[in-house]
Amino acid sequence: MHVPDGFINAPVSVATGAVAAAAVAVSLRGARRELEGASQGGGYGAERTAPLAGLVAAFIFAVQMLNFPxxxxxxxxxxxxxxxxxxxGPYTGVLCVSVVLLMQGVLFADGGLTxxxxxxxxxxxxxxxxxxxxxxxxxxxxxxxxxSITVAAFVAALVSVPAAAAAFTGLYALGGTADVPIGKVFTAMVGVHVLIGIGEAVITALTVGAVVAVRPDLVYGARGLAKPLELRTAPVTVPAAPGAGDVTTTAAREAEIDEPEPGTGEAAPAEVAPVPARSARRVWLAGVAAxxxxxxxxxxxxxxxxxxxEKVAHDQGIDAKAEDHAAKDSPLADYSVQDIGDPRLSxxxxxxxGVGATLAVGTGVFVVLRRRKAVGSADQPTAQTTGGNG
Known part of the structure; x- marks a missing residue:
């Protein structure tokens, strides 16, 4: 559904540009909170979710190349x-798709720059x-x-595609460059994109279901589905031979129970042992490979x-004033490398x-966001202390 140059007039294009810029700015702030919140409920820190967010952008870029009939x-x-x-997460999601669209427009002449x-x-x-x-x-x-996560993902993805088709129709009604009946455009756009939505739903449900099956802690929408496992430990003693004193059981030692506090003869209170964070390296590598x-x-x-x-635009005459892409002569235009004759290789x-570039840009954006959040959090106590001394 990449809209080319010339479909929408300049005023509406400028207005939507302002909306997009504002949404990206809001999403930058929201994404910081989502990345920061990644360490809650699953022991998974933002320093590790930033590369995963970049991976999501790269994966979306790759799967968008797989047009299905x-x-x-x-x-x-x-x-x-x-x-x-x-x-x-929704804020990070907006940024992921925006990065994909930017890379497609600049490098591959897919979707107009204006x-x-x-x-x-x-x-x-x-x-x-x-x-x-x-x-x-x-x-x-x-x-x-x-x-339930998989079912909800299927339905949400299914509905999102015709919703986008309806939104495009609304934008075209405001600023379309060709005089075509909007009713016919709406019917054609929503009708075909309901079918496309089924494919979107299948891909989304399969992907989300696969990740939830192996690492639900990495799925933002699955947070809170189940409480993280907590290991509660308490001192356990068993009688030993006379004169040998109490001996901590092997099970207690393996659980790393606190020793009695010196001079009191009383054991320290039971503690909750946090579940160590699990590496996402395998998930990241599998995602990159896919x-x-x-x-x-x-x-x-x-x-x-x-x-x-493209089909609706041709059938309904929407493309009457379509313009050539400014990057049509790009070495990667139309998803092929210039001067390589073999279409499969090209x-x-x-x-x-494209995957490498999107992964690099996407990961860079989210790593910068995470670091800015970390720096801001580190500076806050110092500022408060200084103010208190003043």
Whole structure:
């Protein structure tokens, strides 16, 4: 659903650019809170979720290259708003999809540069907000079990795609450059994107379900589903041979129970042993490998049919005033490397480059956010102390 240049007039493009900029600014602040909150309820710190957020952006980029057929002569692809919101949070999700759209527009001439605000508003903001609001509502009424997360993800993703189609129709009604009946555009857009939404829902549910099955602590939408395991320990003694004194049992030693406090003969209070954080290296490596396989290999077999917006635009005349992309001569335009004749190699290499670039930019954004949050938190006590002394 990448909107090209020329579909929407300048005033509406500027307005949506302002909306997108404001939403990104709000999301930057919200993403800091989401990354900071990653250490709650699962022992998983923000310093490790930042690379995972970058991975989500790279994975969405890769899967968007896999157009799947939905009707005669029409294909669809993942939008990714629902997937990102559920995995890493709604604010972080908006940033993930925005990074993907920026990389696609600048490097691959996919989605107009003057229409970047339209695309972010439609594909990043609308899909994420609608999907996450519906997801949270479903999670509250469904049984508190892991399968409920997958079911809620499926429904949220399904609805988010036609919602984005309806939003595009509204924007086109305000600033469309071609005189076409809006009613027909709405019917065509929503109709085909309901079918695309089914594919989006399947991809989202499978991905979320797979991560929840192995590491539910990494799924933002699954936080609070189950309380983290706590190991409570208490001193246990057993009688020993005369004169040998009490001996702490092996089980107690393995649980690292506190020794009696010196001079009191009384054991220290029982403590709660925190569950150590689990490394996400395997998940990260598996995600990167999956993204590279999708973009570098499977993408060659993607449907060549126009996607939903392209098909509707051609059938309804929306593309009457479409403009050439400013980056049409980019070395990676149309997801192929210039001067490489083999289409399989050219497309695969372009996909790998795109995954790497999106991963680097996305991870960089979230690492910077995490560090700024950490610096701000570290400076706060000093400021308070200084003020108190004054």
């Amino acid at each position: 939905v009707a005669a002569g029409t294909s669809g692809h993942l939008l990714g708003g629902a997937l990102a919101a559920i995995l890493v 229409a970047l605000g339209v695309n972010i508003t439609d594909m990043a903001i609308v899909t994420t907000v609608v999907a996450y609001a519906l997801f949270r509502g479903l999670v509250k009424v469904l049984p508190r079990r892991r399968p 993204a590279l396989v999708c973009a570098g290999g499977i993408s060659y077999y993607a449907s060549a049919s126009p996607d939903g917006l 497309g695969g290499l372009a996909g790998v480059i």
